[in-house]
Amino acid sequence: MLKLSFPSVARGWAQLPAASTSKVLAVTCSRKLSTDDGYIHRSLVPTEHYQKSLPRLPIPKLEDTCSRYLAALEPILTTSEYKDSEKIVNEFLNGQGKELQAHLVAADKQNKNSSFIHQPWTEVYQMDRRPVVLNHNPFLGFVDDPDPTQNTQLNRTTNLILSSLRFYRTYRAGLLEPDIYHMNPAKSDSDRFKKLIRYVPKSLSWYGAYLAKAFPLDMRQYPYLFQSTRVPKRGKDENRRYPDSKHIVVIHKGHFYSIDALDSNGDMLDGGVIKSSLAQILEDPREVNFNSIGYFTSMNRDSWADIRDELESLNPELIHKIDSSMFVLCLDEYDVAKRAPGTEISVADAIPLIKNGLHGEAYNRWFDKCFNMIVTKNGKGSIHFEHSWGDGVSVLRYFNEIYKDSIAKHHVGPTEGGSAVKLDPELSPNLIQALENARGDFEKVKNSFVLDVMKFEGFGKNDLRKLKVSPDSICQLSFQMANWRFKREFVGSYESCSTAAFKYGRTETIRPCTKETKACSIAFDKENPAQLDEMSELLSACSKKHNKLTKEAAMGAGFDRHLFALKFLNNKLNGAPLPIFEDPNHAKLNYIILSTSTLVSPALEVGGFAAVVPDGLGIGYAMFDDWFGTQASYYPPGNDGSEFIKELTGVCEDLKTVLNGKSFKEPRQV
Template identity: 45%
Template sequence: MLRLPRSLIVCHRTKSTHSVSSDEYQYMQRTRIPMLHFQASLPRLPIPKLDKTCERYLAAQKPLLIDEAYRKTKDNTDRFLTTDGPKLQQLLKQKDSKNKHTSYISEPWFDMYLRDRVPLPINYNPLLMMNHDPRPAYNDQLLRTTNLVISSLRFMKSLRSQLLEPEVFHLNPAKSDTHAFRTVTSLAPSLISTYVAYAFKAFPLDMSQYQGLFGATRIPETGKDRIYRNVKSRHLLVIRNGHIYSVTVLDQAGNIEQPATLLARFKHVLDDNVPIAENPIGLLTTENRDTWAKIRYHLSEIGNEKALREIDSALFCLCLDDGTINPEHPIPTIKDFLFGNGTNRWFDKSFSLIVSKDGTAGINFEHSWGDGVAVLRYFQEIYKETIAAPFVHPDTLQKDTSRSVDVIKRIEFNLDDRIKDAIIAAQNHHNSIIDSLDMNYLKYDGINKNICKKQRISPDSIMQLGFQLAFYKQHSKFVPTYESCSTAAFRHGRTETMRPCTVATKEFCEAIERKSNPLSSNELRAMMDKCSSLHGQLTKDAAMGQGFDRHLFGLRHMAETNDIPMPCLFQDPAYAAINHNILSTSTLSSPALLAGGFGPVVQDGYGIGYNIQDGFLGSVVTSYKSHRNGREFVDCLRSAYEDIAKVLNNSTIPSK
C-alpha cells in the first residue's frame, strides 16, 4: 500500500506576473531542507529474523490450505528453519554487509524486472489517471498539455538542482509538517537528521529512484534489458497519430523555454495534419522483449541509430491522443491510457504523459526503474500546480521566435520489409492480448473514507475485506492475495507484499455468508474489527521491512547464485501457489487521482487498482476473459460492500 504525504507547497498565482526567465519560473521548489539531507542517515532495509519470516509465511498459508497440505507445508518450513535456512540467511547477511550503500533486495529486484521477457503493457506498466481541471477552459488539449509540460520541467529542474523538498511521511502533519520541523532538521547533520525527524514522528523517504524519472528509457536486449539515462537532453518525445516528433523544450543553457514558445510548439504538432502513420513504430514496444530486442538491433543496422538515440534520450514521452472520456463510463479511456492500440505510445520510456482531446490526462510508466513513490510525487505536484497556478491561460498568445527547424522535427525511420512485417505482427499480437482483457469499474458511495473514520475502522482494511468477500461469493474459496506496500522509509527500499487474506478475514467471510444460525451485526462487527486490527499490524510490519515475501525471495536468490540445491520450502507446491497471486491489489491515495489501473499478474487473476475517497470507494478491475468473469466479480464486490455497510450501520461502534 502506498500513501504519500501532503502535496508540497507551490507558489500561487492567477497570472504569470513575474519574468518567465527568472528562477521563479525555472524551479518549482526551493527547499529549506537540502533534498538529499536525510539520505545518508536513512536506515538500511532490515533482513528479518529467519524464525519470524517462517512464522509469518505459515500464517499467510493457513487460510489458503486444507489441513493436510498445511501440515506438509509446516513440515517443510520447520525443516528449512533448521537446515538450509540458516546457511542461506548467513550468505544473505554477508552479501548485505558488503553492500551497505543499498538494500539486500535492490539488485535482485531490478534483475527480476529486467530479465522478464513479457511485453510491458498490461504486464508491467501501470496507469495513473489525473482529475480534470475544475475550470473547463483549462482542459483544452493544447492549454493543458503546455501547463503540464511546464510544471513537469519545473519539477525536473528542481530535482536535478536538488531543490525539491525531501519526501517525508508525516504521521501527524499538524505537528510535524511545520516551520519548526524544517528549521530543526535542516540544522541537524545529515548523518543523524533522519533520527531527528523521527522525534517529530516524521519519516523521511528514500529518494534514490527519482533520478530514473527523466531522460531514461528501458532498452530491450536479449535475455536482459538495460536502463539508459541521459542528463543532457533538451527535448521531449511527442507522439501524435503514430508519428514521432522531437520537440525542444529547454534552451541552450538548459532553461525552460517561454510559456508562449512552448504553447506555439505544441500547437504546431497538434496542427500537423499528416495522415495517421502507416507504420507506427511505437507498436514494436508492445512486443515480447526478446522479439523487440532483435527487431531494434535490425533497426540500428539499417540506419536508424540516430532516430533511436533521439527517442531514448528524450526527457519523457508526451502522447497527444484524440479520445474523450465519459465520466459515467470511464473504462474505454482507462483502457486507452493503460495499453491503447499501441500506435501512439513508446512504452519503454520511463514515463509517458498522455493528454486527450478533452484534456483528460494521465501517466503510464515503465516499472523496472522504480515504484510508485517518485511517480506519484511528480504526478500530484504537477496536478496541484496546474490547477492552482498555471503558466498559460486561454488568452495567452503563442510566440516562437526560434528560426531553427531543429526545435520541432518529425523523427523519420528507414523501414525495410522485415520491420514493416514486424510492426504488423506486433499489432496483431497486441490486439489479441487486449481483446482478451476485460476491464470493469466499481464506484460505490455506501462506504467512504469519512464513514470509516466515524466508524473507527481502517478504510484500507474495509476495501481489502471486500475483495476477499467478493471472491468468496464468486468462487466459495480463498486465494493468494497481494497488496503492495512501499518500504521507501529505508535506503533503496522497494516494496514488500502485505498478505490481506488472513484467518480472520476467512472467518468473517464464512460467517457473513452463512445462512443457518446467522451472527448478529455486533458479532460480525467484532470480527470485522479483528480483521482491521490484524490488517493494520501486517501493514505496519510490511512497511518496516518485516514481511516474509522479499526475505524469502532474497534467500532463494542466494541458493540460485551460490549453486545450492533448492531447499524443500521452495519446492513445496504451496510456495508456488502463494506466489501465484490471483488477487493483485494496489492503492494510491492522492487528491490528484481520478483512477489507477494495471493488468492481472497471472492469467487467471484479477488486477485491482483501488482508492477510497471522502465520498466513495472505487476499483478498476482487470482480468482475462477466458479465465475469469470480471463483470461477475465486480457485481460480487458491490454486494460485498453492501453487506459490509449493513454491518457498519447496524452495529455498535466499539469504544476506544
C-alpha cells in the same frame, strides 16, 4: 468524481514554502525566455538532506519469516497441504535456510549503500520476458483543470509540460521538498522545524526528523523519473539514463517528433516556444501511421531485443533521440470520456479512460520510456510509466506536484518561435513484417482485456473510522468475501506496500487473505450467516490483523521480499533447487489471483493496472470519506470481473448492514 487506484504508501505532503522574492528576481533577470523563476517551489531543506542518514532496510529473522510465510499459506491450503508445507518450511529453517541467511546478512554488511532487495527486485523486472504493457506498467489519470478553457489538448499539454520542466529543475537544483511522512505535522511540517533541521549534519538529519515524529523517505529513484529508458536485451533488459538531455519526443498519429524543452544552460524555453512546437505537430496533415515503431515496445522482450538491433542499426540517431528524451509525450487524436465542463465522470466513462491510460493505441506509445505523458484530443491527461526503474512514490509525487502547479500557472503568452523536428524511421522488409506481427499480437491482447467498475455509496472512511475499523481492512475483506461467494475458494492475494522509509527500499507484500478474513467470509455466507455478535467480532479481528500486517510490511518486517532474496541468492550461489521453493504450495501462494492496490489523491481522477495472471483480477480501489470505488480488470474466460463486481456490491451491502448493528437473515440478491 470517480477516483480509482494505484500502488502507493500512505504519506503526508508538506506545505510548500513560498519562494524567496529576491532570489526569484535574480534568477529571472539571468534568463532570456523564462516567464517565471522555473521552479515549482524552493524548499527550506535541501532535497537530499536526509538521504545519507536513512536507516537501512532490515533483514528479518529467518524464524519470523518462516512463521509469517506459514500463516499466509494456512488459509489457502487444505489441512494435509498445510502439514506438507509446514514440514518443508521447518526443514528449511533448521537447515539450508540458516546457511542462506548467513550469506545474505554477510553480503548486506558489505553493501551498506544499498539494500538486500534492491538488486534482486530490479532484476526480477528486467528478466521478465513478457511485454511491459499490461503486465507491468501502471498509469495515473489527472483531474481536469478547473478552468474549462485550459482543457483543450494544446493548452493542457503546454501547461503539463511547463510544470514538468519546473519540477525537473526544482529537483535538479536540490530545491524540491524532501519526501517525508509526518506523524505530527504541526511540529515537523513547519518553517521553524525546517530552519532548524537544515543545519543538522546530513549524517544525523534522519534522527532529528525522527525525534519530531517525521519519517523521511528514500528519494534514490528520482534520477530515473526523467531522461531514462528501459532497453530490451536478450534474457535481461537494462535501464539507461541520459542526464544531459534537453528534448522531449512527441508521438502524434503514430508519427514521431522531437521538440526542445531546455536551452543549452538547462533553463526552460519560453512557454510560447513549446506551445508553438506542439501546435505544429497537431497541425501536421498526415494520416494515422499504423506502421508505427511504437508497436515494437509492446512485444515480448526477447523478440523486441532482436528487432531493436536491426531497427537501431538502420536508425541510430532516431533511437538515440527516443531513448535520451526527457520523457515521451503522446498526443492522441481521439476524445476519451468527453463530457460537459464541471460534471463528474460516470462509471461508464471511467472504463475507456482507464483502458486508454493502461494500453491505449500502441502506435501512439513508447512503453519502454520512464513515462509517457498522454493527452487526448479533448484534453484528458495521464501518466503511464515503466515500472523497472522504481515504484509509485516518486511518480505520485511528480503527478501531484505538476497537477497543482499546472492549474496555478497557466501559460497565457503568445504562441511563437517553436520548431518540431520529424523523426521518420527507415524500415527494412523484415522490420515491416515484424511490425505487422507485433500489431496483430497487441490488438489481440488489447481486445481481450476487460474492465468493470463499482461505485458504492453505502459507507466511506468517515463511517468506518467512527466504528473503529480500518477502512483499508474493510476494502480488503470485501474482496476476499466477494471472491469466496463467486469462486468458493481462497486464493493467493497481494496488496502493495512501500518500504521507502528505508535506504533503497522498494515494496513489500501485504497478504490480505488471512485466517481472520477466511473465517469472516464464511460467517457472512449468504446461505447460512452467523449471529450478529460473532460477525461483529470477526470484523474487528480482521481490522486488527490487517493493521498489524500493514505495519509489519511498511517497517520491512514482511516475509515475501526476504524469501525472494534468499531464493535469488541460492540461484546465484549454486542454482540447486530447494524444497521450500519447489513446493507446489509456494507456487500456489505466489500465483496472485487477487492483485490489489490503492491510491487517493486530489489530483487523481482514475488510475489502474492489469491482472497479473490470465485467470486473475487486477483490483484497483479507493476509499473516500463517504463512498468506496473499485475497478476489476481481467481476461475472459480466465475470470469474470463483472460477476466479481456484482458479488462485491452485495458484500458491501451486507457489511453495511452488520456495521450498522443489524443482521441479515435472507440471502441477498446480487
